[in-house]
Amino acid sequence: MAEKTGHFRDNIVLFGALAANIGIAIAKFVAAAIGGSSAMATEGVHSLVDSGNQLLLLYGQKQGRRPPDAAHPFGYGRELYFWAFVVAILIFAGGAGISIYEGLAHIRNPHPISDPTLSFVVLGIGFLMEGASWAIAAREFNAARAGQSWWQAVRRSKDPPGFIVLFEDSAALIGLVIAALGIWASGHFEDPRIDGAASVLIGLVLAAVAVVLARESKGLLIGEAADPTLIAALRAVMEANPDITWVNHVRTVHTGPDFVFVAASADFADDLPMGKAETLIEDIEAQMRALSPRITSIYIRPEKREQASF
Incomplete structure (x- = not known):
């Protein structure tokens, strides 16, 4: 029991992000189905991808803790780095790719949002939950950076889950703001194409995050020196x-x-x-x-x- 409790405490960032993303994903998809917002559907995909990412990182941590054996005399620690790289690819393909596709499709075939109020409520709740997850990730990452700047700490970190969740949550908060602005502007200017443009912009934010995470994960996978x-x-x-x-x-x-x-x-x-x-x-x-x-x-x-x- 003590070992399980310690494991949960060590992975509080991942468990917190997973719980937040599953709940938010369900709410976003329901709001998208009722209101018809492309940006909201994109945000639902974003949260769903993030949930899968947290599960992959938890799996990678479990596999990386396996003891050395004859086939792997130095252990399986780098398996976590492999799954971190997979996460970066999923963010790019599953998050950014689908978001941009959905946005472009909505721009080509625009339709007005029938119920923006529900979307705003879900986005507000989502912002609070993502904000709580971000605060946990930022606190844990800040405690481990030991006087380094945030970017230096990311570059020198050898533990991907900490900075991946921080980047994911940051992208999620930015995406929620973009989605809210897109939904509001789409109704205010009576141009549903703006909602699609918001989806494309969210996709570009995710693509940028994915490129940074892939670069850092690749370095760890190849092999990085100690501090x-x-x-x-x-x-x-x-x-x-x-x-x-x-x-x-x-x-x-x-x-x-x-x-x-x-x-x-x-x-x-x-x-x-x-x-x-x-x-x-x-x-x-x-x-x-x-x-x-x-x-x-x-x-x-x-x-x-x-x-x-x-």
């Missing part, structure tokens, strides 16, 4: 040892949000006995692991300075 501060600390551990004459390189890669692989090369003193070298490497590894609980695997290679490969 520069941690790398500098790892190098300092080796440079501080008198039996190491030169540190060739310290390379790191995230094999998951909470898993870091370290590979280092150093020139050891020529008169260092083999037995002492083994003890020295063990001591260095212990000091490195003490720097961060995320360090799961360490490989230190004794190598002459002039022979080191970079």
Whole structure:
């Protein structure tokens, strides 16, 4: 029970966004069916896609926690990065693509909105629920960014669900405002094509978000280094040892949000006995692991300075 409670607390951003999006999607589709708003139907698709995205991220987190085995000796942490990339594709195809298509279809064959009042009520409720989800995501992300700017924190984050939900909720809030303005302007100017144009604009917002998320997820999937501060600390551990004459390189890669692989090369003193070298490497590894609980695997290679490969 305690493990399940901890799991829920760790994923409160995803669970909160999932609950909000499912409820909002149902309300939006009902309002779209009654009122006939293209922008409202687009928003319903948007919330439905977001709900599926949260389920995929939760699945990716579960799969990424599987322990290492013979086929995957460094674990399955990067599976989360794969599903994060899939989410970005779904936002682009399922969210942006359908929204733009729906908007263009409405512009070609416009029809007036029969009941805008219901749409405004649903949009208002949706804004409150999305706002609550956004506040949770922003609070959690802000607590983890450690003095970095928001954009720096996104670029350096190795945990996609946090910034994906933040981007999704931000796009959702922008989309709700656009939908409301589109519905109002469509009735005010008696031009139902404006409602379709709002759908196209929502689609463009989603496309922009999808491109940013795909770019970040791709970098994580290929393999990104650990935080520069941690790398500098790892190098300092080796440079501080008198039996190491030169540190060739310290390379790191995230094999998951909470898993870091370290590979280092150093020139050891020529008169260092083999037995002492083994003890020295063990001591260095212990000091490195003490720097961060995320360090799961360490490989230190004794190598002459002039022979080191970079």
